[in-house]
Amino acid sequence: MRTDTMAFSTSPDSGSAIRPYRPDDGPWVRELIDADRLPGQPHCTAQKLAAAQHGALSSAGWVIPVWPQISVLADAEDRPCGIIGYLSWTDVDTGLICWVHAREDGPALGALLGQALAALAHCPRIDAFAGASPGLLGPGGLPRTHRGATHDTLVQYGFTGLRSGRYLHRGLPAEAPPAKLVADVFPCDVPPGHRLIIREAAEPIAEAVVSAEADRTATVHWIETLPTHRRRGLGRKLLAQALALLAEQGATEVALVLDDAQQPASESQAATRLFHSFGFTHVDQLWTYQHRRPRAPRPGT
Template sequence: MTTAHGGELLTARPYRSGDEAAVLELINHDRVPGQPRCTKGMLTEALAGRAAVDAGWWTRQPSTDVLVDETGRPAGVVSYVITRYDDTGLLLWLHGRERPHVVRALVDRAFDRFGRRSRLAAFTVRSPLVLGLEGLPVRHRAATHHALIRSGFTGQDLWRYMRRGLTDISPAAYPVATITPSPDIPGWRLRIRDHNGTTAAEAAVGAPIDGIAVLWWIAVHPADSSDTLGRTLLDQALAHLAAQGAREVILFVDDNAPGGDRDRAVANRLYDTAGFVEVDRLYSYMRTF
């Protein structure tokens, strides 16, 4: 496929091993705050379709295509796959330096490859290219957001993405949580128990990658307890991560969910008062015909 966009002639073709350096440049150009630089190993995992959680949704390796300019240099890259359960065309990730005509061409390329499927999705899977991001950061990736909306997708606001530096964190003066290796992620589980030995609060944190750690979740039991216990646990988690060499920590709050057990107002207040700042909102996208 050869198209002219914005006065620039772009040709689509499958990704080749010789594209690696240029594609890494494209990915890292679009990197948002709180994210490590994408490495060759991370790109290899993404090209193979080895998503951390959702790779079971497909059986074949994703297709990855590049758009090259008239000199043959990649100007954009897009990866997509067909899911095994419901035949959904799934756009996994794309990068084009947020140049509107390039990202529009990348979306169009994936559309062409999806054919006449009745259900399409985009940015619903956590990619190996990033740390924890499950969705598109819409403020930092506005051109991609607008290209998807222009193509008939509906965006869903799912997560509040936050970060906090750890250079001002001191060791916990009175550590009250036990810290053990996590059974399911590279990282640790922190628990505070009451006088009966019952878990009163717990949290899961990831080991730092390039100096960046993830607070995956924090829970206080019962959920309507005061903020004090949650703040005590959070402070010790931050102190532990700083001691492990983390320079900053990121987290994700599902604060667009309905009330009840998933009401995240308490979590937002906890993180705001602990010095976390919002980086972006994470969206996923769907289109049905």
């Protein structure tokens, strides 16, 4: 994270300014992030905020180290009223707006996005809210309904939106019904939690990754059955064991992202039926965004 090269810039509100993030901004920033929290989404803690400053981005099956540049919009008393994190990869001329929070205040969002676009002016392509499963500071995409002002501001600044998945949620009973143990369970580091694997002839044929938080929220990051072993009820058995495990760990609610935007309709419908049969309900549609600029002509062309 770079915080030493950014100059102050004025914002739409008199007396406020965009400046680098400072460690003492933490409590204010965590409130801003939690103001956009969806049901079942973990609360932002000091540890999560610190990890987001020099953590990892999950994308297309890869875990990529990232060090975002973080700016805050501070009011006349120098208290953060908005925050944005963004970065760029110089080798591919691509930028990424990781997250932005400003209590859905349009002018504040515009000031922050303007700052990020200016800092990423060298990037012909800029993605926003791109990622896979729920991450440290968000659900893995922009919740279109819950964050309508952010969507509108992105569009006003030239971004094109694309549906990326659906955010689902359900409560967990204090005492979950016992589930048949069909999967081996192992701890995992990324994301911190547990991996459940069903094997046949010693080969993995179905897998889930779940995590439970101290605030009693939980996430199903991943659940998948090999295509050659589907329609045997393995996904149902695996999900039942995963939810029972999360309840045993004290979770009272669980969320997941159904990444069905690129799936065939038959697979999406089957996954929807499975999750609905377990009591998951639709909370919001997640979107990702992209902004493209014409490449500057090379000298002499």
